[in-house]
Amino acid sequence: xxxxxxxxxxSFEKNTSLPYRDLDIxxxxxxxxxxxxxxxxxxxGVFAVRxxxxxxxxxxxxxxNRRDDSKIVTFTCRIDSECASFEVGDEGxxxxxxxxxxxTDEANxxxxxxxxxxxxxxxxxxxxxxxxxxxxxxxxxxxxD
Amino acid sequence: MSSTASQLRxxxxxxxxxxxxxxxxxxxxxxIQQIADEMCSVVDEETTPKVMIRFGNVEHLxxxxxxALITVNNRVKGKDxxxxxxxxxxxxxxxxAITKLDKIFPIFETSDEAMKSFS
Numbered sequence: 001x002x003x004x005x006x007x008x009x010x011s012f013e014k015n016t017s018l019p020y021r022d023l024d025i026x027x028x029x030x031x032x033x034x035x036x037x038x039x040x041x042x043x044x045g046v047f048a049v050r051x052x053x054x055x056x057x058x059x060x061x062x063x064x065n066r067r068d069d070s071k072i073v074t075f076t077c078r079i080d081s082e083c084a085s086f087e088v089g090d091e092g093x094x095x096x097x098x099x100x101x102x103x104t105d106e107a108n109x110x111x112x113x114x115x116x117x118x119x120x121x122x123x124x125x126x127x128x129x130x131x132x133x134x135x136x137x138x139x140x141x142x143x144x145d
Numbered sequence: 146m147s148s149t150a151s152q153l154r155x156x157x158x159x160x161x162x163x164x165x166x167x168x169x170x171x172x173x174x175x176x177i178q179q180i181a182d183e184m185c186s187v188v189d190e191e192t193t194p195k196v197m198i199r200f201g202n203v204e205h206l207x208x209x210x211x212x213a214l215i216t217v218n219n220r221v222k223g224k225d226x227x228x229x230x231x232x233x234x235x236x237x238x239x240x241x242a243i244t245k246l247d248k249i250f251p252i253f254e255t256s257d258e259a260m261k262s263f264s
Binding site: 025026047050103 | 170172173174205207208209211212213215216218219236240243244245246248249
């Protein structure tokens with residue numbers, strides 16, 4: 001297990017490398033939400049980050065690690081008053097993002113899976129995959145009043 | 146008639162089965178599977194299911210929860226039934242819009258409006 005956390009005046013940072021089942025996602029999400037609230041992120045920002053983080057972690061476990069509980073999901077976050085940045089990695093071989101079907105295509109609307117990527121892309125300011133595709137980086141930029 | 150399952154509150158109003166989420170966050174994979182199973186069991190008991198799912202308590206959901214709803218909807222359609230959603234928070238309503246699932250789920254502001262749609 002690896003876990004580090006710091007919460008300084010200007011930023012909240014956290015790094016974990018754990019099997020998905022040991023991540024305690026609800027606690028992690030609460031800590032992130034608290035860090036966002038403390039920095040006056042808007043309600044929609046807190047909602048967006050929670051959703052995107054959830055999707056990223058679930059995807060890492062479900063698609064990356066193929067639900068193998070012995071494999072590690074890595075998670076890094078840094079939240080300051082300007083933006084909230086996250087990196088999520090898995091032990092899978094990666095994937096070609098262009099091969100993912102568009103879930104909003106009429107033919108795919110009634111397919112139960114495949115919307116996590118779309119939601120991350122829509123709700124975060126930036127989403128990028130690092131080659132070979134088993135690590136993603138995403139950022140939510142706080143909207144100034 | 147009213148019964149409480151572990152994740153859902155299920156009641157019957159006339160011919161309509163009303164399903165309400167107890168938890169405010171529909172995120173955890175195992176919980177979502179349980180929710181899907183419970184909903185499908187409800188649908189399986191009906192000849193022509195009329196189902197309204199109330200989101201009044203729901204503050205967060207994930208794509209896995211959307212997947213569960215689609216699975217249930219497919220099951221309802223397979224029996225020539227009707228499923229609609231009601232009382233969805235504006236932020237969650239936006240999730241349905243982004244995913245274009247508002248094209249396949251009739252969504253109503255209130256449960257009264259949803260109930261009227263069945264008549």
